[in-house]
Amino acid sequence: MNIGRPKRIIEIAPAELPLPDPSMPELEPGPAPSEPMPIEPAHAPSEPAEPPATP
Amino acid sequence: MSQRISLARGLETMVSTEPVLAWRAWSLTGRRDGAELLLRPVAGRSRPWKPMERAEAACKHARLHGAPNVDCSCGLHATHEVDTLRRTRCPAVLGRVALWGRVVEHDLGYRAQFGYPQRVGLICQFCFWQWGQLGSAPTVVGWFPRDELVPFCWPHLEVAARYGMEPRRLLPAHELDLRLRETYGVDALPW
Numbered sequence: 750m751n752i753g754r755p756k757r758i759i760e761i762a763p764a765e766l767p768l769p770d771p772s773m774p775e776l777e778p779g780p781a782p783s784e785p786m787p788i789e790p791a792h793a794p795s796e797p798a799e800p801p802a803t804p
Numbered sequence: 805m806s807q808r809i810s811l812a813r814g815l816e817t818m819v820s821t822e823p824v825l826a827w828r829a830w831s832l833t834g835r836r837d838g839a840e841l842l843l844r845p846v847a848g849r850s851r852p853w854k855p856m857e858r859a860e861a862a863c864k865h866a867r868l869h870g871a872p873n874v875d876c877s878c879g880l881h882a883t884h885e886v887d888t889l890r891r892t893r894c895p896a897v898l899g900r901v902a903l904w905g906r907v908v909e910h911d912l913g914y915r916a917q918f919g920y921p922q923r924v925g926l927i928c929q930f931c932f933w934q935w936g937q938l939g940s941a942p943t944v945v946g947w948f949p950r951d952e953l954v955p956f957c958w959p960h961l962e963v964a965a966r967y968g969m970e971p972r973r974l975l976p977a978h979e980l981d982l983r984l985r986e987t988y989g990v991d992a993l994p995w
Contacts, residue, residue, distance in 0.1 A: 750913075752913035
């Protein structure tokens with residue numbers, strides 16, 4: 750991927766690392782997730798792809 | 805023999821305590837039941853981004869310099885604008901990523917020493933190529949050999965199948981999207 754020419758160098762030492770907090774309740778290990786239900790492609794619509802409506 | 809002049813000469817250097825936020829795309833691997841999801845760089849054989857750990861840039865010229873080096877292309881890549889990523893090869897996940905450490909800012913994005921995703925969402929790569937972020941939400945995720953996971957909308961799944969790209973198994977995209985966010989402890993990408 751071409752991101753162009755370098756413009757400047759930033760040395761960033763964050764006061765707090767932008768990593769998730771493992772002590773947060775929703776991240777506590779719970780029971781193993783159930784296996785997702787496989788999908789049968791037979792239900793697929795046959796219309797061709799259309800672009801999304803532009804706002 | 806010509807002597808190469810480093811691009812770092814003359815570049816402004818600044819110091820900050822705030823991580824940079826930018827756009828990035830990943831490929832995705834996981835088991836056939838959708839377990840053990842892992843974000844991977846879309847290009848090359850670079851290391852995966854492990855859940856709950858910062859990703860750290862590495863360079864094949866590591867003995868010569870650390871990553872990112874101004875005169876190299878190494879580092880964790882991300883872009884200012886999401887549309888720049890539409891040229892990415894085979895993206896499965898789009899997201900906002902925090903970057904820190906040594907960060908080289910470019911015209912269109914960044915190369916960083918450290919990074920971690922902040923928001924992620926599955927995308928149908930074919931919709932994304934054509935129309936960008938809006939309208940690229942997938943319906944299913946195809947599981948392929950070597951644990952490659954590829955999200956599709958229904959119409960593009962049919963197109964892919966016509967060209968011989970048939971997944972061994974289909975999984976519901978909304979369940980894998982949720983599982984991916986739980987795995988990495990991050991929020992959903994606002995569409």
